[in-house]
Amino acid sequence: MANKNRFGNMYLVIVFLVLYAPILYLMYYSFNSGGTMHKFEGFTLQYYKEVFADTRLIIIVINTLVIALLSSALATIIGIMGALAIHQMQNRRVKNTLLSLNNVLIVNPDVIIGASFLILFTMAGIKLGFYSVLLSHIAFSVPIAVIMILPRLQEMSPSLVDAARDLGASRLDVLTKVILPFIKPGIYAGFFMALTYSLDDFAVTFFVTGSGYSTLSVEIYSRARQGVSLSINALSTLIFLFTVLLVVGYYFIMRKANRNGKKEPAAEMGVPR
């Protein structure tokens, strides 16, 4: 029994090692003065200096953050409306249709989303660049926000709304003072998920960026195709730290939100792509 346990633990340790090895590997070589991703010659911060001196790269990082924050905020707002729409739907069949339509962009492969949005923007005459990227990030984040918010809405007892109405609350009051506060954890969760999806997205953005505009993933892709450059390593180390901060923040928000609930935070975090 103890033996078996040890075997199981070893398996888990190996899984964790493999999962983190590439990330640690990137971070380790970001300090290599040798300039390659093999043979560590000496410690240097040169590549971090390069990252901070590279104005183009910094602009791209800012682009990426602006797109992520704006698109997830807007997508969350539309997502709230979507969750309300689906929740209020009385007709079961219409409700299911709406839900399926909602999930199309989640199950659709990124390549198809990217290609079809490229056709859409070209036909609509929208120039490829900031707006096309923003619109597509909003578009693919909306269903994620809906999926995160809807369960909260369904947990809400309808008598809460009835009580508020009986006490003379207007429709707007019910929405802002009863419904929105109740689904707040779902809204946060949706916003954070949208944020990470936007930060992580490559395939869709790659299709709709055009030539003058770039986000981080697209930039990393084009640099990586040219070969190894340790400023990418330095950048990835910085991104990793930022991501950890984001996840820790998310974890605590979800824990706070779920303190009374039964669900554990991590169980809600993964929406399959």
Added chain:
Amino acid sequence: MSGNTRAAYLLPYYLWIVLFVVAPVVLVFYYSLFDVDGHFTFSNYAQFLTPVYLSMTLSSFWFAFLITVFSLLVAYPAAYLLTRTKHKQLWLLLIILPTWINLLLKTYAFIGIFGTYGPVNAVLGMVGLGGQQILFTSSSFVFVSVYIFVPFMILPIFNALEGLNPSLLDAARDLGASKWTAFRRVVFPLTLSGVRSGCMAVFIPALSLFMITRLIAGNRVITLGTAIEQHFLVTQDWGMGSTVAVFLILAMGIIMVVTSGTKRRVRHGK
């Protein structure tokens, strides 16, 4: 009255559905009917049904299948063992954390790891196998894809295992089932829904990967995703690209119908 106010503030959401869900799919179908010069034609479909495209589709499915199977083989034991650990939520969080790191960066890391002078080759050299060409092979492509997708497989299986009523297992043991029999006859069948959604979460994206094939497989593996990207962004033959996309959408639709059908049956059976 209520209908009107409802319609007014829900408008952005419905607009989103029409503009970004329905319209793009319709446009893809529409574009698949035009050739490079903009003439209406069915030639794209004729071309898709030639051996070149069919074998590409087949190999795309084969690779997606391999990636899904290997992910499942790695993920099931990992998820199972995770449910037995103390602080399992923390460990699960640690499994999920790497998925929050940009996909491109993780793929980029493997360029170094699998490179000619990378650590894997160094280990092979020490063992006496000598340097191998690891990068730009289909097996490195499968490995990196499995690496990327494993957390997405672990998560639903973990959730299914967590949802399992432990008394069922006790009952099986009391009735004399061995550990293995209890697992095979009780645990595994009851977590099939998690396995199924994990497989979906892996198989569909695996069908359409294109950046991993470009960076790791060096164009040795051509998937449906690579073909679409190639047609749209390199050769500018949007019609053919759309045709490939149409077949991918159809394949997905079939997969969805098949799996949701079984799900419904399970629910009714309960």
